[in-house]
Amino acid sequence: MSKTKVAAVADLHVKEDGSVSYTELFSEISRVADVLVIAGDLTDLGKPAEAELLAAELKSCTVPVVAVLGNHDHQCNAVEEISAILMKAGVHLLNGQAVEIAGVGFAGTKGFLGGFGRYMLGSFGEPAIKTMVSETVDEAMRLENALRKTSAQHSVVVLHYAPIAETVAGEPEAIYPFLGCSRFAETIDRFRVSAVVHGHAHRGTFRGKTPGGAPVYNVAAHVEKPTGRPYAILEF
Numbered sequence: 001m002s003k004t005k006v007a008a009v010a011d012l013h014v015k016e017d018g019s020v021s022y023t024e025l026f027s028e029i030s031r032v033a034d035v036l037v038i039a040g041d042l043t044d045l046g047k048p049a050e051a052e053l054l055a056a057e058l059k060s061c062t063v064p065v066v067a068v069l070g071n072h073d074h075q076c077n078a079v080e081e082i083s084a085i086l087m088k089a090g091v092h093l094l095n096g097q098a099v100e101i102a103g104v105g106f107a108g109t110k111g112f113l114g115g116f117g118r119y120m121l122g123s124f125g126e127p128a129i130k131t132m133v134s135e136t137v138d139e140a141m142r143l144e145n146a147l148r149k150t151s152a153q154h155s156v157v158v159l160h161y162a163p164i165a166e167t168v169a170g171e172p173e174a175i176y177p178f179l180g181c182s183r184f185a186e187t188i189d190r191f192r193v194s195a196v197v198h199g200h201a202h203r204g205t206f207r208g209k210t211p212g213g214a215p216v217y218n219v220a221a222h223v224e225k226p227t228g229r230p231y232a233i234l235e236f
Contacts, residue, residue, distance in 0.1 A: 004102040006156065007032065007063075008219040009231040010039035010199020013072060014054045016047055022054075026061035029231060034102050036063055036231075038091075039199040039219055040070025040110060040160025043082065051082040055089035064101050066092045068108040070160035070200060094158060096142030098149040104194075104236050105150030109142040111161030111198070114181030121177060140183045147191045154194040154236040157214075161200050163188060166208030167218040168201040185210040195234050206232070 007029040012022060029036050043050035058065060073082055083093055092099045094108030114121045114136040123133040147155065162168050162180030171179060179201045188196060189212030196210070199220040206223050208216045221230040 003235045004035065004104050004154075005033045006035045006037055006104065006234045006236065007231045008037040008039060008197040008217065008234060009221055010160065010197070011041040011070070011202060011220040011222065012038065012054070013041055013044040014050045014057075015044045016049045016053070018053055021057060023057045023060045025230065026058060030060070030062040033233060034063055035104065036061055036065045037106065037156070037158055037197055037219075038065065038067040039158055039197050040068050041072040041199060042067060042069065042086070043073050046073045046075035046078055046082060048078050048081045048085060051085040055085055058089050058091070064092065065090065066094065066099060066101070066106045066108065066158060068094050068158050068160055069110050071110075094146065096146050098146045100150060100152045103152060103154065105152030105155040106158055107143065107146035107150055107155060108158030109139055109146060111143075111159040111163070111184055112136040112139045112181060113161060113178045114183060115177035116165040116180070116182045119177065120182050136181050136183055140187045143184060144187050144190070147187070147193070155192065156234070157188055157193055157196040159184060159196065159198040162198050162204070162216075162218065163196060164208050164210055164216050166205065167198070167216050168204040170203045170205055171201050179204075185212075188212070188214050194236060197232070197234075
């Protein structure tokens, strides 16, 4: 049985001025992989014009594209418009959904912040804190629902925020709580997950694993990877 190769990258931050083009990168990925995953921050400021530019550049990508949004994609409160543009371009944009491609199931959502391990933020105190924790719990539930929808032999979780502290190592410890949350690792470890990809921590570490042993990869374009390229290649 042939392997399915998944190219995974995050934090493209496509700008409205078109100062950086990914056309050649997408063409390259199409030659070496069967699926492209983009783990959030597709745009720089969440502007529809930025999404239009990305959609145009994705025409050079001839393999299926799976993505989740990131925090930057929410900046201008145009999530619905951005999502419509990307889905019209053929992107499988996940927000608590799952899709199976080439025998691999992809379950995704943006994720959210909250901290890791015993430093994870609890729902206590001011309403603003409780609202923040509630958002993280809601995102974890979206991920759980997505994982329940895939029965593929191999499943890949796609997040923007990190589910473990190990792959944000390299960032200042003071901002760890804003880079992800252990609640997602808890959800992941209730399922059989082949790999987890995320971004957001530009100065983080490429590889780690959940407490249950699921491999986690920080695929932010800025993070050094074994390929020597902005994307990682995962084989299933």
